[in-house]
Amino acid sequence: MPAIAFLECSRCHAHVSAETPQTLCPVCPDSPAGILYVRYDFSALAGTRPDDVIARDTAGVPWSGMWRYRSVLPDVPPVTLGEGWTPMLHSKRYAGVWLKEEGTNPTGTFKARGLGLAVTLAHHYGITKIAIPSAGNAAGALAAYAAAAGIEAHIFMPADVPFANYVEAIAYGAKVTLVNGLISDCARIVSERKEQEGWFDISTLKEPFRVEGKKTMGYELVEQLGWQYPDAVFYPTGGGVGMIGMWKAFEELEELGWVKPGRRPRMIAVQSTGCAPVARAFEQGASVSEAWRDAATFASGLRVPKPYGDAIILDIVRKSEGTALALTDEQILASILDWARNEGIFLSPEGAAATAAYDHLLQTGFLKPEDKVVLFNTGAGLKYTDVTAEAMKLSRPTAEPAMK
Structure with missing residues (x-):
């Protein structure tokens, strides 16, 4: 599988190392800072066809999930619940x-894809506490993958989210706070408290792997x-x-x-x-x-x-x-x-x-x-x-x- 070459800022195009956890571009001269894209060294895949590199099980059958594309994803052991390859x-x-x-x-929901991979990398980096603001479905996905990875999840949601979102997050053992406001209000709370609480912010586009x-x-x-x-x-x-x-x-x-x-x-x-x-x-x-x-x-x-x-x-x-x-x-x-x-x-x-x-x-x-x-x-x-x-x-x- 190709190695991560670097993380690239979407705005200033600075290159940032992926050896340690990153959120937004740390060198961006302007505010708001750019998001970081994962860039790979694809030289090992030169001349390949997709059928040559799609991940397969021991019987040679292609994996029926998003990790069938391991050849273009970070080379780390996945925290997976069977996400992807939807009809x-x-x-x-x-x-x-x-x-x-x-x-x-x-x-x-589709949130399983982004949160599954983000939690996989959080686990790889040894992160123990993560926080997210959510309009609903990201909360359930984060809670599930955090439970699978043994990571503490802190979730902030508007009080009027669909009830299923609240129930599943509680069932997975996440620490849930309902907020009288919108997802933007929830995001502000995460931003204000994350350093004091020791949370890694896994908000939308605030880290590279979702x-x-x-x-x-x-x-x-x-x-x-x-x-x-x-x-x-x-x-x-x-x-x-x-x-x-x-x-x-x-x-x-x-x-x-x-x-x-x-x-x-x-x-x-x-x-x-x-x-x-x-x-x-x-x-x-x-x-x-x-x-x-x-x-x-x-x-x-x-x-x-x-x-x-x-x-x-x-x-x-x-x-x-x-x-x-x-x-x-x-x-x-x-x-x-x-x-x-x-x-x-x-x-x-x-x-x-x-x-x-x-x-x-x-x-x-x-x-x-x-x-x-x-x-x-x-x-x-x-x-x-x-x-x-x-x-x-x-x-x-x-x-x-x-x-x-």
């Missing part, structure tokens, strides 16, 4: 649509489509780590020669009208977003008032000739019910934002029916039972009397 489901109604079903991951876990989504979707790019990728965008990770995967795939030459997918950043800082910045032609005031949407993973990587997300969307757009909660709910009743798939609200966005861009002519697109359902709909029921104005009915 690519072909729509029954739309010939050009594939749904990447991330709800089959451990803890039911991106590495999320980039496996890019490798997977390309492999599952026969090592070819789709025409577009729809990604529900809260913090945006998955989009940043997939774009990094596409860069690496081209460097390795594992994909056929051609235009990369158009990247579609999808948000809710109740919290749409990236979509608004895209529409205004801005290079960064402004913090969204009074964020409110039942798609809790999209309720991120100002993503730390907003400039990178906007750059990716524009370079790929994609777009950023926001859907109302009513449109999101309608798409949840549409896909449940017509495709047999119970989407998360974030995933339903992507399916609703596809319908919209098809109607406007931005995409054609024959375009091959991948829509990300980032979590299992069952994790959102309480908030989805509330959006449906659904309550438990009175039971009929049992027959005598």
Whole structure:
């Protein structure tokens, strides 16, 4: 496997050693500091084909998880719960649509990828306490992997997160604090207390390895489509780590020669009208977003008032000739019910934002029916039972009397 050559700042391009734990760029001359990308020495993989280097078990069968890509991940023993290699489901109604079903991951969401790899490296470095602010799903994933690694987890979540997120974090033994506020308020608490408490901050884009876990989504979707790019990728965008990770995967795939030459997918950043800082910045032609005031949407993973990587997300969307757009909660709910009743798939609200966005861009002519697109359902709909029921104005009915 290739060694990590260095960590590279996304802004000033300084090279930083990966021998010790790192957060943001320590030498960046400007504020906010740039995020750090993991860069590898791929010389050992020169001339290889992906089938030559995909990890296999003792019987020679390819691993059915994200660690099948160990050849492009850090060379450390993984803390794994079987994350990755999620289904690519072909729509029954739309010939050009594939749904990447991330709800089959451990803890039911795509967060298992990023947190699984971040906790793996924390364990490798000997870190004993980690902290995270979360809109919900990252909390459950961090709690699970921290439990598997024997690391103490401190989690800060908005008080109105889906109840499943709170229950699973408590069940895994994490130390959970509910905050009357948004994920930005939770992030402030972690930032203010981490040095005194001895926590390693594993917040979105505040360390290099969550991106590495999320980039496996890019490798997977390309492999599952026969090592070819789709025409577009729809990604529900809260913090945006998955989009940043997939774009990094596409860069690496081209460097390795594992994909056929051609235009990369158009990247579609999808948000809710109740919290749409990236979509608004895209529409205004801005290079960064402004913090969204009074964020409110039942798609809790999209309720991120100002993503730390907003400039990178906007750059990716524009370079790929994609777009950023926001859907109302009513449109999101309608798409949840549409896909449940017509495709047999119970989407998360974030995933339903992507399916609703596809319908919209098809109607406007931005995409054609024959375009091959991948829509990300980032979590299992069952994790959102309480908030989805509330959006449906659904309550438990009175039971009929049992027959005598």
